[in-house]
Amino acid sequence: MRKKGSYRIKDIAIMSGVSTGTVDRIIHNRGKVSEEARIKVEEVLKKVDYRPNIVASALASKKTYKFVMLIPAFSKGDYWEIVNQGIERAEEELSGYHIEIERVFFDQYDKDSFDKQMEILEGMEFHGIVIATLFKDSVLRFTTRLDKMQIPYVLIDAFIENTHCLAYYGTNSFNSGYIAAKLMYQQIGPDDKLAVFRFIRKGDSCSTQVLKREEGFRTYLDENHFRGTIYPVHIHADDNEGNRNILDSFFLLHGDVKAGIIFNSRVHVLGDYFKARKKKDFKLIGYDILDENVAYLNNGLVTHLIAQRPEVQGVNCVRDLFRHLILKEKVKKMNFMPIDILIKENISYYNNYI
Amino acid sequence: MRKKGSYRIKDIAIMSGVSTGTVDRIIHNRGKVSEEARIKVEEVLKKVDYRPNIVASALASKKTYKFVMLIPAFSKGDYWEIVNQGIERAEEELSGYHIEIERVFFDQYDKDSFDKQMEILEGMEFHGIVIATLFKDSVLRFTTRLDKMQIPYVLIDAFIENTHCLAYYGTNSFNSGYIAAKLMYQQIGPDDKLAVFRFIRKGDSCSTQVLKREEGFRTYLDENHFRGTIYPVHIHADDNEGNRNILDSFFLLHGDVKAGIIFNSRVHVLGDYFKARKKKDFKLIGYDILDENVAYLNNGLVTHLIAQRPEVQGVNCVRDLFRHLILKEKVKKMNFMPIDILIKENISYYNNYI
Structure with a gap:
């Protein structure tokens, strides 16, 4: 027997002795199907634990999703450059889907610049956002608005209590x-x-x-x-x-x-x-x-x-928005990064293996 | 413009103004195609840096590959149980392909049991093997035979010099x-x-x-x-x-x-x-x-x-055989795991994030 989830519509059709079109209509609940066929197919679906291939539907979908990354501006060699490499990696991974990632930068040493970008974001349309949490009070004001608009947000860097974030990535x-x-x-x-x-x-x-x-x-x-x-x-x-x-x-x-x-x-x-x-x-x-x-x-x-594996954080923030919005999967809220201890003797082997 | 590699045959057809069937015949080098169409399509393919979708072909292929894992037998809570969890994870990841993974166990405290399993493997047919390197001399004898038969092998645990392994996973x-x-x-x-x-x-x-x-x-x-x-x-x-x-x-x-x-x-x-x-x-x-x-x-x-992230090692050993044999990709030979230092204070955050 095949592994769970690896059955295609074609396989189900053969196993139930009906056409692929019939299986397709039953799975997607559209068009007319004989009761007899429905029973046969549903038995097979149960037996093989069939779950419709959301990935394939998402790939075929025409809807474009816009994700915003509200993160500090960085120069070469900065911490946030490594987070951004993770974001880029997720972008590449998800390049087959219609996802647009916009980076909105602020100056990590200047709270005003963060507040200014929040205002600009008010007028923008987007489906999900990743927020670097350097300025707690500003973030709290912003996430209250996001809650009202039901826009999911992922927090990155430091955890901030009393938000309804989809997920948090960072260390304790x-x-x-x-x-x-x-x-x-x-x-x-x-x-x-x-x-x-x-x-x-x-x-x-x-x-x-x-x-x-x-x-x-x-x-x-x-x-x-x-x-x-x-x-x-x-x-x-x-x-x-x-x-x-x-x-x-x-x-x-x-x-x-x-x-x-x-x-x-x-x-x-x-x-x-x-x-x-x-x-x-x-x-x-x-x-x-x-x-x-x-x-x-x-x-x-x-x-x-x-x-604290910044690249891993970047990848997973984007993946979580994707999994929540497009795959409709449940994502884990608290994601504390490992606290890695690096010394001269182990630094050359340090690698995220993501 | 789309990302490299995200063009489908359909896109190429539209861009070259020919049918998808024509594009398909050109890409797979079969059937007859007019010279004019071939030139148009090849120009587009070059422009978009088209690479045929090996993943899709592998998914559609009927050939079954057999991978052997020659690893120590383990009880619950053993080190090798965690490596095996990584192997299971790779198995799940690759469940859509026709890959059969067979585990061949030996007693890690008994060299004879390793040698005995090597003999049994002589009579078996397989396409790739992961070998735990607890017994250096025995491994060297075995890999000499594998080299002759041109069967790729991945070493896991300790690196052994003078082999032609496809890859090594383990610490220094x-x-x-x-x-x-x-x-x-x-x-x-x-x-x-x-x-x-x-x-x-x-x-x-x-x-x-x-x-x-x-x-x-x-x-x-x-x-x-x-x-x-x-x-x-x-x-x-x-x-x-x-x-x-x-x-x-x-x-x-x-x-x-x-x-x-x-x-x-x-x-x-x-x-x-x-x-x-x-x-x-x-x-x-x-x-x-x-x-x-x-x-x-x-x-x-x-x-x-x-x-030393045993789960990461297990996943990657199998992935490398898959990438080498099925995707025909180049894999990295030396893969030294991070040497993670764990103390009471960071152990609860330790997580591979793979």
């Missing part, structure tokens, strides 16, 4: 900070001093994910009786010279700080600094497998990178 | 041992004592993978100036009482051994022992995400598990 940010603390604590003593580097943004709000990671980080240290000092150090996006001055002043005052962490994907900015200052003994932990970060992991200036 | 065993040593060394001092637990097998040979892991482990410690003592402790597969006696005697003599490692997937056997003896401070590292191992990671008796 608290736990990913908690784990970073464990990895750091293996390298320092309970009375040591360490730095938490923070990127200052134009807007006043800090990304949800970054806040949650720091919370997890501090919780681990508290739970494990860390008695040392944690210094917050504020640096600026894309201001290398300014950052160098800030860091120089900081280390002039606090030369005994021997470890540090940054909760976004820009640990390479600090790698640049420590490399330039020939500080080799500093224990530095960061996030995400950007090429520049990986280079610092390889040369030992970064001790750990925590990664 | 040396590096996965090297990484285990780094994780252990974070928890012990340079003069500490530690145990390497080894499973004694019925045959005299030890699995290639286990040997390579231990080699990597010892290399890391040597390179990092470990001056302590490493005690090999030999235990036996499926002899719980005997093992308890061996371990009791060992710890009676060497109560100061505070850390240990086992290079196969049976760390749960040691977990059972330490749990029974209420030894909580022992640092234990193991391999593979068997449910029983994960339980010991969660309760703190095991500090790290190193995992």
Whole structure:
């Protein structure tokens, strides 16, 4: 016997002793069919557990679906470039269907730019949307509107409660900070001093994910009786010279700080600094497998990178909209990514195998 | 313009202004076609970079392919059960094609049982085979025969040099041992004592993978100036009482051994022992995400598990035979799995997302 789901209309027709046209009419519930034929065919359908081939119908359908990706603008080597590679992959996978994917970009360091794009989206027609959740309050306002319009949305990056999202892809940010603390604590003593580097943004709000990671980080240290000092150090996006001055002043005052962490994907900015200052003994932990970060992991200036398979997230966000809207399948709501621990010794084998 | 590869015969026909029958005859090089039509169609085919739909032809083909999986027999919860889940998944994926997958099992602790199955396979007809590489010399003899018969084979578990395998899936065993040593060394001092637990097998040979892991482990410690003592402790597969006696005697003599490692997937056997003896401070590292191992990671008796995505390996072994034999695609030879580092804090998020 064949596998479930691999029976074609032709097979069903042969097995029931009727024409393919008759089977087709019964399956799609159209046209007239003799009662006798209906009984015979339905028996066979039950026996082989026949499910109509939605994929084939979707392929043949003329309806075009528009998906919007509301994600941060990126340059080459950015975190969001890798998410976008996943989106591109899904786009290719689904190229046989009539799906149009539009990317709407905002500046991840500027809440206003996100709010502006939300307004523009109000006037646009689309069937489903993927939303990067860097600005919690704005996202909440937006998803309330989407709920009213019954447009499904998938959240990506940090989970935001009190939405009716179709699905969420991202890490448990608290736990990913908690784990970073464990990895750091293996390298320092309970009375040591360490730095938490923070990127200052134009807007006043800090990304949800970054806040949650720091919370997890501090919780681990508290739970494990860390008695040392944690210094917050504020640096600026894309201001290398300014950052160098800030860091120089900081280390002039606090030369005994021997470890540090940054909760976004820009640990390479600090790698640049420590490399330039020939500080080799500093224990530095960061996030995400950007090429520049990986280079610092390889040369030992970064001790750990925590990664969350951004490409897998990108692929699955699009797939879920597709599965929900076109295949009418149920999709899983909470999709926490693995929290991958990367060190110099395993980074070269890191591969999503998607 | 449509994406490459998404043009159907119907589209080509419209674009060239001929009938679909004519396009079909040209593509499949059969029947008579006017020179004028041929030129028009070939121009369009070139323009849209048309590649005949091999998938569709394979689906329609009547030829049945037989794939053999020569893998260890497993019980519920074993490592090879998870590999087999991957094989099942590929089987389901490819259920529309005429592929028959036969599993041929051997006892992973008994080289003779592997050799016996090889002999049986000599008399069998099959088109491709996946071979678990636990017994290097036997595999080498077998693949020499396969090479002569031009039957493609995929190696899984440990890489074996000097074969002409179609593909390999597995970890770099040396590096996965090297990484285990780094994780252990974070928890012990340079003069500490530690145990390497080894499973004694019925045959005299030890699995290639286990040997390579231990080699990597010892290399890391040597390179990092470990001056302590490493005690090999030999235990036996499926002899719980005997093992308890061996371990009791060992710890009676060497109560100061505070850390240990086992290079196969049976760390749960040691977990059972330490749990029974209420030894909580022992640092234990193991391999593979068997449910029983994960339980010991969660309760703190095991500090790290190193995992290698067995399900992903199983899926891809079968997919590669399919892609090579049926789709005539080129497949990648060396496929090193990620070396995933699992701790209590990230284990619950571990997921292959395949």
